[in-house]
Amino acid sequence: MSGVIDLFETGMADLHRALAALRRERPVVEVALPGGGTAWLVTRYEDAQRALGDPRLGKRSSAGGFSYQRMLPEDVARAVSRHLLALDPPDHTRLRRLVSGAFTARRMAALRPRIEGLAEELLDGMSGADRVDLIESYALPLPIQVLCDLLGVPSEDQADFRSWTNAIVAGGVDPAGLPPALVAIVGYIRELLAAKRRRPADDLLSALITVRDQEDRLSDDELISMVYLLLIAGHETTVNLIGNGALLLLAEPERWARVVATPELVPGAVEELLRYEGPVQSATFRTALEPVELGGQKIPEGARVLISLLSANRDGERFPDPDRLDLDRPVTPNLAFGHGIHYCLGAPLARLEGDIAFRALARRFPDLRLAVPVEEVAWRPSLLLRGLSALPVALR
Numbered sequence: 001m002s003g004v005i006d007l008f009e010t011g012m013a014d015l016h017r018a019l020a021a022l023r024r025e026r027p028v029v030e031v032a033l034p035g036g037g038t039a040w041l042v043t044r045y046e047d048a049q050r051a052l053g054d055p056r057l058g059k060r061s062s063a064g065g066f067s068y069q070r071m072l073p074e075d076v077a078r079a080v081s082r083h084l085l086a087l088d089p090p091d092h093t094r095l096r097r098l099v100s101g102a103f104t105a106r107r108m109a110a111l112r113p114r115i116e117g118l119a120e121e122l123l124d125g126m127s128g129a130d131r132v133d134l135i136e137s138y139a140l141p142l143p144i145q146v147l148c149d150l151l152g153v154p155s156e157d158q159a160d161f162r163s164w165t166n167a168i169v170a171g172g173v174d175p176a177g178l179p180p181a182l183v184a185i186v187g188y189i190r191e192l193l194a195a196k197r198r199r200p201a202d203d204l205l206s207a208l209i210t211v212r213d214q215e216d217r218l219s220d221d222e223l224i225s226m227v228y229l230l231l232i233a234g235h236e237t238t239v240n241l242i243g244n245g246a247l248l249l250l251a252e253p254e255r256w257a258r259v260v261a262t263p264e265l266v267p268g269a270v271e272e273l274l275r276y277e278g279p280v281q282s283a284t285f286r287t288a289l290e291p292v293e294l295g296g297q298k299i300p301e302g303a304r305v306l307i308s309l310l311s312a313n314r315d316g317e318r319f320p321d322p323d324r325l326d327l328d329r330p331v332t333p334n335l336a337f338g339h340g341i342h343y344c345l346g347a348p349l350a351r352l353e354g355d356i357a358f359r360a361l362a363r364r365f366p367d368l369r370l371a372v373p374v375e376e377v378a379w380r381p382s383l384l385l386r387g388l389s390a391l392p393v394a395l396r
């Protein structure tokens with residue numbers, strides 16, 4: 001395996017420096033994976049965009065390949081593996097069409113007052129303290145409550161629901177907690193589906209059921225998989241948008257003061273924050289369904305491919321002065337939400353949440369500041385995500 005590099009050895013804090021060197025010298029390179037095996041890492045913008053749009057880099061052999069799935073009862077394993085990010089066309093096309101119909105702009109926009117209310121409640125909860133962990137108190141609970149609302153999870157069930165989703169999202173570092181949480185959540189979603197069938201409401205889950213019942217298209221497994229995917233994709237990512245974004249806005253007090261004084265800056269700031277330190281480090285694994293040439297490298301059939309969105313979004317060929325966080329940067333589309341057929345279905349909701357979260361934070365806590373030096377804020381080790389373990393802040 002000579003020439004295979006270990007990206008994790010370089011340390012998470014120096015990740016951008018390591019990625020910049022790869023973009024310059026070895027833009028498509030085989031890297032060692034923490035759990036064993038290798039993948040081809042793609043770091044330049046143009047190659048990344050091409051790879052995300054290439055049907056020869058598919059999902060087929062990566063679906064169902066996680067070791068924890070072998071520890072699950074068969075019906076549960078099946079129920080969490082029929083989702084959009086595990087499928088290639090034509091299965092993906094069919095599911096995406098069905099689900100998009102329920103993910104309407106109207107439903108997302110209608111969530112604004114509710115998300116604003118949730119943000120205010122969380123900020124109320126913080127207001128008695130001098131110092132808090134902004135991840136624990138704000139960035140983490142907001143997206144999960146929004147998801148519960150979107151799906152129509154009754155408030156009395158939200159505490160259980162959150163303990164399972166916490167175990168599921170921690171599954172990357174603590175796989176032992178994953179099977180019981182998956183069994184519990186799949187059982188719960190089944191019951192919830194039954195309840196929504198009996199009594200439909202104006203929520204996403206009821207809408208997804210209607211799609212199925214009228215056209216007999218979404219199976220129960222597909223419905224459960226969809227909910228499962230929404231939980232992971234809509235939770236772990238948005239928390240990082242709020243967490244990474246708050247870190248960067250607070251890192252320079254003048255920057256925070258500008259946001260406080262000029263909240264109209266926030267939508268543009270969200271785009272720049274997504275580019276500069278996006279929540280998703282790499283897109284989910286692809287597999288070469290046939291030999292593929294990319295960036296001058298031959299990727300053999302069956303090899304895994306990891307497309308670094310974080311790196312692509314710092315590519316100087318695409319973004320002038322890429323390592324400068326510039327809230328006034330004219331918006332040039334970036335890859336934070338992916339590209340091609342798997343482009344993020346929740347992007348409008350994520351932008352809405354980011355907009356509301358930063359505006360509310362700036363309004364309520366104009367004197368907010370980091371409680372530790374920037375260099376001491378720790379990144380969570382992860383191959384796919386880019387987020388903080390904690391963000392200690394002083395409120396006044």
Ligand code: HEM
Binds near residue numbers: 237238335343
């Ligand atoms: C800032 C927050 C978010 C970011 C940065 C983000 C990023 C992404 C990315 C990069 C992908 C493509 C992954 C790949 O190609 O392997 C994706 C897919 C997806 N995201 Fe998001 N996401 C965010 C929030 C959300 C939210 C809030 C939801 C839903 C509530 C959501 C639902 C989905 C779904 C369902 C897919 C799969 C689409 C498909 O395969 O067709 N995401 N997201």
